[in-house]
Amino acid sequence: MVPLTPAVMHVLLSLAGGERHGYAILKDVLHQTNHQVRLGPGTLYGTLQRLMESGLVEETDGPGGEADERRRFYRLSRAGRDALKAEVERLDALVRHARGRGIGPRTSRA
Amino acid sequence: MRSPASVDARCCHAALFLCPPAFRREFSEEILRVFDEARQEAQLSAGGSGLWLFRARMIADLAITIARQWLRTGWPVMASLAIVYPLTAASALASLWRRLPFRMPRATADSDLLMLELLAAVVLLIVAATIILTLWFTRPLLYRRRR
Numbered sequence: 001m002v003p004l005t006p007a008v009m010h011v012l013l014s015l016a017g018g019e020r021h022g023y024a025i026l027k028d029v030l031h032q033t034n035h036q037v038r039l040g041p042g043t044l045y046g047t048l049q050r051l052m053e054s055g056l057v058e059e060t061d062g063p064g065g066e067a068d069e070r071r072r073f074y075r076l077s078r079a080g081r082d083a084l085k086a087e088v089e090r091l092d093a094l095v096r097h098a099r100g101r102g103i104g105p106r107t108s109r110a
Numbered sequence: 111m112r113s114p115a116s117v118d119a120r121c122c123h124a125a126l127f128l129c130p131p132a133f134r135r136e137f138s139e140e141i142l143r144v145f146d147e148a149r150q151e152a153q154l155s156a157g158g159s160g161l162w163l164f165r166a167r168m169i170a171d172l173a174i175t176i177a178r179q180w181l182r183t184g185w186p187v188m189a190s191l192a193i194v195y196p197l198t199a200a201s202a203l204a205s206l207w208r209r210l211p212f213r214m215p216r217a218t219a220d221s222d223l224l225m226l227e228l229l230a231a232v233v234l235l236i237v238a239a240t241i242i243l244t245l246w247f248t249r250p251l252l253y254r255r256r257r
Contacts, residue, residue: 022144040171041144045137046178072140 004087007047010037012056012076012084019060019075022048048074056080118165119146125172133179184246 062073152164
């Protein structure tokens with residue numbers, strides 16, 4: 001399932017923080033990318049559809065007491081968490097390789 | 111309580127009708143809800159100019175979504191095959207026909223038999239195409255039932 005597309009990666013990363021509804025995922029992606037990536041609703045639900053079909057994301061009932069009960073909530077499945085972990089490890093190895101060749105900062109800015 | 115649908119939301123709703131039916135049934139309500147919320151936020155945060163930028167983004171997003179979703183259904187491939195396959199088959203048969211020393215039978219009985227064979231071949235092709243198309247387009251239903 002690797003490498004993941006940027007949209008898939010952002011959605012999986014957002015859901016790694018817990019179950020969310022569509023708009024919360026959009027806001028979270030915007031926040032985690034410092035307003036660099038702005039997913040549209042069509043792209044978001046197309047991505048969620050693909051992720052659900054491949055078993056990486058599943059729909060949940062959502063937390064109780066939510067203001068709008070008609071919202072649909074999504075969460076990472078075990079396979080989704082494994083795929084995300086594998087992708088992060090792949091990217092990490094790639095970044096380390098790039099740094100070994102003198103590209104990019106030697107240490108993480110974080 | 112939700113506010114009455116804006117013109118933008120109505121346009122988005124209309125654009126969603128261009129999506130494949132399975133995707134529309136599954137996600138149109140959610141897409142509209144997210145669209146509405148994002149629109150309100152764009153209007154509150156950036157006013158009129160922000161709203162125009164938001165509209166441009168949404169048009170691009172919906173256009174890409176519609177194209178992607180139709181590609182996912184396999185319809186464009188099927189339509190291309192439906193056009194290319196008969197044309198290729200007909201031209202291949204025509205070129206083969208020219209090389210063969212075959213003449214149409216003169217006797218009426220032979221001619222009738224040939225017509226019957228052609229008719230049977232056409233009927234078989236239609237039956238095969240119907241089975242293939244039915245299996246192809248019921249995939250989403252089968253998937254949903256499995257879930």
